[in-house]
Amino acid sequence: MAVTEAAWPSARSGEYLRRIERLRRRATAERRWSTFSMWIGVGIVVLVPAISALGPLLGFGHPNAPNFSAILVPPSLAHPFGTDALGRDVLSRVLAATPLDYEVGGITTLVAGVIGVMLGGIAGYFGGALDAVIMRIVDVLIAFPFMIFVMAFVAVFGPGLTGIYVGLTAFGWAFFARVTRAEMLVVRERQYIAAARTAGLSSSRILRVHALPNVLRPNFVVAMATMVWNILTLAALSYLGLGVQPPTPEWGSIVAGGQTIMFSAWWVSTLPGLIIVLVGVGFSLIGDSVADRFGYDFRITV
Amino acid sequence: MPDFRDGAPLLVAEHVVKSFPIRRSLSQFAQRRPRQRLIALDDVSINLKAGQVLGIVGESGSGKSTLAYCLVRLLDLDSGTVRIGSEDIHALRGDALRALRPRMQIVFQDPYSSLNPRLTVKRTVAEPARVHNLVSRSGESAMVGDLLERCGLRRQDAARYPRQLSGGQRQRVAIARALATSPEILIADEAVSALDVSVQAQILNLFAELQEDLGLGIIFITHQLAVISHLATDVVVLYLGRIMESGPTHAVLSESSHPYTLGLLQAQPMVRGPRIQRRPALRGELPSSLAMPSGCRFHTRCPLAEPICAEVDPPPVEVRPGHMSRCHVLAPSSSRPLSTRPVDHERQGDTRI
């Protein structure tokens, strides 16, 4: 404890001690909440694929096996999320779709991140024409209605996931680039960079060792947001029929399948939809508490 | 090989001019006004000898940091030369330039941003030496340990990160890093200004020790005259990019021959000095470098200004051996006193700008 008893004579008022207690509790409470929300986020994000991995063992039925004797069964113990129009257990389908969604979200975010950080870092460090060109491309990308953008790639590559992978990556790097460049403009002026130049280090070494590692922080938050965004986009595209083809389960296509029967069999669309939202919230919580830790005023808006 | 005898010239800058372009506003662009340039250094020459500590004193806008950057070629010059020994550093390229870097190092002002937060002290200090192949992997630890001890830190501090160190300790690390390549010249750009008073004295003592032990030439840039008086053998006083007075510290501080130097001296707050006077030494503010005053650039604030000061830029005059000043009043050129002889331009040749 920072306060030492030896420094006080006996007559400290009760009020004073109460206030100290209150301050101390408030400090720890804020910290605890931030950590707590982060762990909730991590929990969600890890739990969903973990349960999915156990999928077959849970015995709710095969995700793709139609069962015409159990069509549109409401949620019950045997089928926690009910069944869909073909009698397939909805929960199994949601769980089976998990690896796919995580994979698409994860890979596109990672690749877009690597590209974006590199391009943004170079643009910010060297400035000049290089900076201008890269940033104008970024501006155009961000201004573009991204759905159309991704759909264009799907049109080129045909139905299936390839178009989506390429489209999401080709779009996603722009945000990383923008954030990295902004951070690089600040880091570039730091005196340890000037010291490195004085010491005669090559530009590539300075970028690699000194500059880039120090511009990474805000990108973590962007990565979380991008992950959420990409999963939702995949869901939306599948909903529109442009992503995976039946019968492959994917969160968005599952929701789409239940659209026409929303009012009679609400569980087919709603419950998977909630899972999508839940996973999104999980990533956002992680991103927010990381942002809190590092003092950024970055909030994920989904 | 450079000459290390005391007094041999180490770093010589001659007639350095450095300017920066100013962005034009849209209306200026439309009117096709030529792009203005902000002249940060105007005909600056310095001479650093081995074993010497040269102080460069100036306030904001004086160009002192720009000068530091030009001396180590972090910035290019418009004109003029900077030589180490006999090599013009601004004419070098590529490998030759890289080979030069170890000989000249800088310690910066801000201890909180001059160290890469992600590297340990050991990596930070060793890096310059490793990059120039001055030390092997195996010899790194020993070298770093020696340097840290020499700079007043412990060998164990090599494993720590900057965030675990105080401002004074970080500055010591920055100094150790600067010494890693065994430079001949050390430039300290306001190296103690961001430190607490009690720590400043420690670091200044360190500089003095290093200079004695290693025979370095040090250029110490600061706005505090008192630092100069403790550390520097010679001093240069900068104002708006030009040298107003230069010479041995003792002469410049106790027998100043320029009103700006005198003004700076009076303005330094002294603990045991008199209470603040009602009439400050220098009136007015620093003029913008874009609107440089005519004649002597200091005349707008000078308490001794005469009419000629607004018209003619004073030439450098050697008032004593090694002691130069640019002032019509306190360092008049030739022996004519100003008040008795009228300015006769035809007779003395063309000295007007």
Added chain:
Amino acid sequence: MVVDTNVKATNLLEVRELTVGFPSRRGVVLAANRVNLSLSYSRTLGLVGESGCGKSVTLRSVIAMVPKPGEILSGEVLWDGRDLIGRSSREMRAIRGREITMIFQDPGASLNPVYSLGVQISEIFRVRLGFSRKDAYDRTVDLLRSVGIPSPAERIRNYPHQLSGGMRQRVMIAMAVAPGPRLLLADEPTTAVDVTIQEQILSLLTELQQESGMAMLLVSHDLGVISQTCDDIAVMYAGYVVECGSRDEIVSSPRHPYTRALLAAELVFEPSEHRSRLETIGGQPPDLGDLPPGCPFQQRCPHAKQECSDVPMVLDRPAPEHGSTCPFMGV
């Protein structure tokens, strides 16, 4: 604007046992620890110390502007005999900006960039002091002139960004003295300006203070600045006031090892060619979260002994006498 100074016997401002705490990862950190100060009418008191000593926090506590998440944990701030702590925000607002005003380190801090100087300053006269528009304008011009702004009638239309740092500082001072305050709080007012401008600013402050008779509480890390401008000095370290007295007493016969060390570490001009070693204070500035029991300076004090851990950290002689918290320094 002249204050009637020959009436009261009590002090204008008395700070008693002020303690301010901040939550931190290691519990509660006391940025100000049982601080006692007193300031009489028309006098200047300087708070001096290094980073983390608590001088800024103490200053801000006087007008109940402790930055969050800090809180005043105990103590009193007596303004003209009445406690300011615990007053309602409405009462504090009446006092702030009228009887007690403040100037800051950042020269632009009080200036709103979207309004011209004239608008901002005359607002003080109109709204707080009830002058008419025309009178407010005239007084603004006079005020700008009195703080040394050339061509005030033209400058009044300028915006803050058109002024240099020194000028903005003068405008900030103008806004602070416009309402005729009885106490001016100055938080490192010259740290961000050049030394020649600093001289001008300090000279201006002294002049204004003497003309109006207002009291001034000046915070600075620069002992030279404090010594040049203040009648009385309080030296702070790690949240404690370790020594307190008149300027002459403190400078000529310090009674605390820290004060002595600060004085010795001062960079004085060497009169001769000989360059001697500077006296230094070993170690680093204190970590408020990790203070030893008793005197916080013992880790760096050249005279430290075992008994230093039991020192109760109270001034042995109350203000306005020359007091120190160190019982071992001798007289």
